[in-house]
Amino acid sequence: MNHDFWAVEKLTLTSQTPEGGFYAGRAKPGETVIEMRGITKRFPGVVANDDIDFDVKAGEIHALLGENGAGKTTLMNIMYGLLQPDEGEIYVRGRKVVMRSPKDAIALGIGMVHQHFMLVEPHTVTENVILGLKSPKGILLDLEGAKRRIEELSKKYGLKVDPDAKIWQLSVGERQRVEIIKALYRGAQILILDEPTAVLTPPEVKELMAIIRRMAEQGHAVVPFITHKLPEVMAISDRVTILRRGKVVARIRTKDARESELARHMVGREVLFTIEKNPAKPGRVVLEVRNLKALSDRGLPALKNVSFSIREGEILGVAGVAGNGQRELAEVIAGLRRAVAGRVLIDGRDVTNLPPREIIKQGLGHIPEDRMGMGLILDFSIAENAILETHSSPPFARGWFIDPQEVGKHAERLIKEFNIMAPSKDTLANHLSGGNLQRLILARELSREPKVLVANQPTRGLDVGATEFIRRKLLEQRDRGVAILLISEDLDEVMSMSDRIAVLYEGEIMGILPAEKAKVEEVGMMMAGARRQTEFEA
Amino acid sequence: MSLEVFLTGLIAAGFRIATPILLAALGETFAERSGILNLGIEGMMIMSAFTSFSVTYDTGNPTLGLLAGLITGGVMAFIHAFMSITIKVDQIVSGLALTILGLALSTFLFISYFKRTQPAVEIWEPTAIPVLSQIPIIGPALFQQHVITYFAIILFIVSTWFLFGTTWGLTIRTVGENPAAADTVGIRVERVRYLCTIFGGLMAGIAGAYLTLVVFNSFFGGMTAGRGWIAIAVVIFGRWTPSWVFGGALFFGLVDSFQLRLQASGIPISPQFSLMIPYLFTLIALIIVGRKRYAPAALCIPYRRGER
Numbered sequence: 001m002n003h004d005f006w007a008v009e010k011l012t013l014t015s016q017t018p019e020g021g022f023y024a025g026r027a028k029p030g031e032t033v034i035e036m037r038g039i040t041k042r043f044p045g046v047v048a049n050d051d052i053d054f055d056v057k058a059g060e061i062h063a064l065l066g067e068n069g070a071g072k073t074t075l076m077n078i079m080y081g082l083l084q085p086d087e088g089e090i091y092v093r094g095r096k097v098v099m100r101s102p103k104d105a106i107a108l109g110i111g112m113v114h115q116h117f118m119l120v121e122p123h124t125v126t127e128n129v130i131l132g133l134k135s136p137k138g139i140l141l142d143l144e145g146a147k148r149r150i151e152e153l154s155k156k157y158g159l160k161v162d163p164d165a166k167i168w169q170l171s172v173g174e175r176q177r178v179e180i181i182k183a184l185y186r187g188a189q190i191l192i193l194d195e196p197t198a199v200l201t202p203p204e205v206k207e208l209m210a211i212i213r214r215m216a217e218q219g220h221a222v223v224p225f226i227t228h229k230l231p232e233v234m235a236i237s238d239r240v241t242i243l244r245r246g247k248v249v250a251r252i253r254t255k256d257a258r259e260s261e262l263a264r265h266m267v268g269r270e271v272l273f274t275i276e277k278n279p280a281k282p283g284r285v286v287l288e289v290r291n292l293k294a295l296s297d298r299g300l301p302a303l304k305n306v307s308f309s310i311r312e313g314e315i316l317g318v319a320g321v322a323g324n325g326q327r328e329l330a331e332v333i334a335g336l337r338r339a340v341a342g343r344v345l346i347d348g349r350d351v352t353n354l355p356p357r358e359i360i361k362q363g364l365g366h367i368p369e370d371r372m373g374m375g376l377i378l379d380f381s382i383a384e385n386a387i388l389e390t391h392s393s394p395p396f397a398r399g400w401f402i403d404p405q406e407v408g409k410h411a412e413r414l415i416k417e418f419n420i421m422a423p424s425k426d427t428l429a430n431h432l433s434g435g436n437l438q439r440l441i442l443a444r445e446l447s448r449e450p451k452v453l454v455a456n457q458p459t460r461g462l463d464v465g466a467t468e469f470i471r472r473k474l475l476e477q478r479d480r481g482v483a484i485l486l487i488s489e490d491l492d493e494v495m496s497m498s499d500r501i502a503v504l505y506e507g508e509i510m511g512i513l514p515a516e517k518a519k520v521e522e523v524g525m526m527m528a529g530a531r532r533q534t535e536f537e538a
Numbered sequence: 539m540s541l542e543v544f545l546t547g548l549i550a551a552g553f554r555i556a557t558p559i560l561l562a563a564l565g566e567t568f569a570e571r572s573g574i575l576n577l578g579i580e581g582m583m584i585m586s587a588f589t590s591f592s593v594t595y596d597t598g599n600p601t602l603g604l605l606a607g608l609i610t611g612g613v614m615a616f617i618h619a620f621m622s623i624t625i626k627v628d629q630i631v632s633g634l635a636l637t638i639l640g641l642a643l644s645t646f647l648f649i650s651y652f653k654r655t656q657p658a659v660e661i662w663e664p665t666a667i668p669v670l671s672q673i674p675i676i677g678p679a680l681f682q683q684h685v686i687t688y689f690a691i692i693l694f695i696v697s698t699w700f701l702f703g704t705t706w707g708l709t710i711r712t713v714g715e716n717p718a719a720a721d722t723v724g725i726r727v728e729r730v731r732y733l734c735t736i737f738g739g740l741m742a743g744i745a746g747a748y749l750t751l752v753v754f755n756s757f758f759g760g761m762t763a764g765r766g767w768i769a770i771a772v773v774i775f776g777r778w779t780p781s782w783v784f785g786g787a788l789f790f791g792l793v794d795s796f797q798l799r800l801q802a803s804g805i806p807i808s809p810q811f812s813l814m815i816p817y818l819f820t821l822i823a824l825i826i827v828g829r830k831r832y833a834p835a836a837l838c839i840p841y842r843r844g845e846r
């Protein structure tokens with residue numbers, strides 16, 4: 001693969017490069033394309049990878065399963081040349097290789113789609129795809145030629161995407177396709193997919209599954225890394241390797257495996273997939289939203305006349321495909337976005353367009369969608385993050401001063417109560433895993449004993465253990481009488497957690513169903529805007 | 539005074555005044571596009587003005603003087619690059635430090651070297667372009683300029699093409715927007731940033747040399763008079779695109795040129811007020827145009843692999 005002037009120096013192979021380039025000729029189906037033997041990687045205090053063997057064959061989908069912190073990311077970074085192993089060897093098509101950087105991996109036909117997409121938002125799809133590659137026109141960009149190749153790839157693998165679109169205009173699913181094209185464009189034979197389904201909506205997941213299958217049929221080796229959404233792993237992969245605490249705990253042919261077995265290996269104990277839920281005892285109305293209208297960041301109508309109410313001890317789930325007004329709804333209620341019309345009432349008191357601090361005082365808790373950006377300050381410690389909203393009132397504040405002792409005690413209480421895995425209360429939020437970040441947000445919000453809790457994507461991207469914990473806590477709050485608005489793109493979550501389900505489509509509520517009567521098919525059709533139910537108020 | 543003479547003079551002087559600002563701003567555009575904010579421009583300009591003056595004074599060769607200015611700008615930019623890219627010091631602090639250092643050091647060196655005299659060098663004459671310079675109004679206004687002015691205009695055209703039409707330009711823009719994305723496809727983020735920052739320093743160096751060799755034919759303390767800052771403002775006004783930067787620099791040049799004519803016209807107006815006009819206009823233009831955010835997303839943020 002040709003790179004331009006800025007790129008890192010050339011790959012070193014420990015054996016001779018065969019004539020006609022290293023990757024001359026395609027691998028035959030079934031041929032082992034990459035093999036990792038005895039990979040060990042230590043970080044201060046932890047062995048992230050402990051003697052791991054892993055291999056993938058051409059045309060095979062070999063999923064790597066494990067909870068957060070199991071060592072998947074480390075292994076993947078080693079496979080992609082971002083990290084170098086302390087011990088162990090890597091063979092690509094039978095030849096021992098040493099990869100010093102991603103560029104070496106790319107040259108060996110290894111491509112990777114990161115969970116947090118590595119795309120430049122103001123640039124076009126084409127510009128993103130050809131980034132860092134030599135152009136056939138010398139130093140001039142060959143955008144037209146690149147566009148044609150992208151369209152070819154797009155057709156061959158069913159990766160629908162407009163090469164001229166700017167990245168910021170694309171949905172999450174489309175961005176992922178751009179990342180896949182980016183890897184294929186560089187001639188990737190081995191594709192590493194980091195949590196490919198974590199951010200996708202159900203229809204997008206289906207489409208991705210089809211794309212992955214097509215890639216395998218074309219002879220690519222595909223390695224998806226997965227922490228949750230086990231059914232999809234079952235449906236698509238040929239083999240599964242499960243990691244726990246840096247070690248391989250199981251290697252399973254998917255045909256022979258059951259979902260519960262995978263989960264047990266992953267977590268190290270039995271996992272309950274059904275949520276135990278007490279019957280709801282709804283009281284008086286706590287949160288009321290009337291004819292709410294709001295604009296999106298681009299100034300377009302995002303919420304059109306949204307009305308609903310939630311009672312004490314009740315969970316209203318909001319289902320919908322991403323970008324149909326969910327974020328705007330949560331933000332308007334929390335006072336982070338202006339309502340252009342309509343009312344939001346908490347306990348009968350009008351809180352529309354009040355400053356967030358006032359709304360918090362009225363009893364609102366908010367778990368925002370973006371836990372790193374909006375939910376926490378990553379450069380602050382756990383203790384500081386835990387008092388973000390309450391730092392100016394007693395017991396944390398004494399006059400103008402903050403009482404560090406009270407703050408510390410509070411943080412230690414939360415760490416214990418919410419099982420936050422951290423060395424101390426002074427650990428920076430930056431050093432916490434996704435699951436622990438979410439536990440911290442939840443801990444902070446619940447410690448204020450809110451009357452209303454808005455939870456936007458509370459379990460997105462979390463592993464099985466953390467997801468289970470968060471859901472249990474939410475149900476606990478509901479039983480304590482909190483009114484909960486649960487916004488989630490995970491339809492299973494909405495279906496299993498909610499007492500009533502509202503479906504958002506293009507900023508409108510297509511209908512509100514009692515959860516026990518709702519069928520997946522019906523909700524799915526409403527998510528596509530197909531059918532409008534008559535308003536149902538339980 | 540006929541309108542023709544007035545216009546010719548206005549435009550010619552406008553370009554003359556815009557030249558150092560355009561050069562420094564184009565250089566800064568590259569640096570900022572790669573993610574490095576260089577607030578040391580003012581200091582680099584004045585240090586280069588000093589070195590190019592001294593070298594020209596000693597050797598009598600303005601080309602050597604220009605070279606000295608170029609090297610001075612490059613070396614200072616290298617210091618800024620080292621501070622902000624390798625050591626990852628706050629870019630604002632590093633840039634401000636270089637500006638303060640440059641302003642003070644240049645005056646100090648000038649006084650210790652030349653005592654209290656006010657030496658001058660011969661002015662570096664403009665070069666008329668044959669045929670084109672004969673066109674009425676435009677000819678004398680545009681084509682009887684100094685070589686460095688022609689260079690600045692060519693640089694603006696080449697920069698547009700380079701940033702938006704070449705693979706290297708795409709690389710630079712990506713490094714300034716999302717360095718992690720560049721890193722994962724094998725681009726060396728730090729190298730790109732170093733080169734862009736040093737290029738910015740070289741251009742500031744030429745700008746400083748131009749001031750002593752072409753405009754003032756002398757050196758005096760604080761002679762850059764905020765031109766480095768105006769260059770930075772012009773980059774923001776210019777939304778980090780060379781063509782808008784060109785427009786912004788020329789706008790400043792024309793307003794300043796007009797203001798000079800206003801002073802000379804004998805209209806009773808305080809010269810202090812008159813001198814303020816171009817800066818005031820820059821500020822107003824910045825408020826009008828600079829409201830929306832166009833800045834490179836990774837501007838001022840050091841890149842560390844694997845950081846959220």
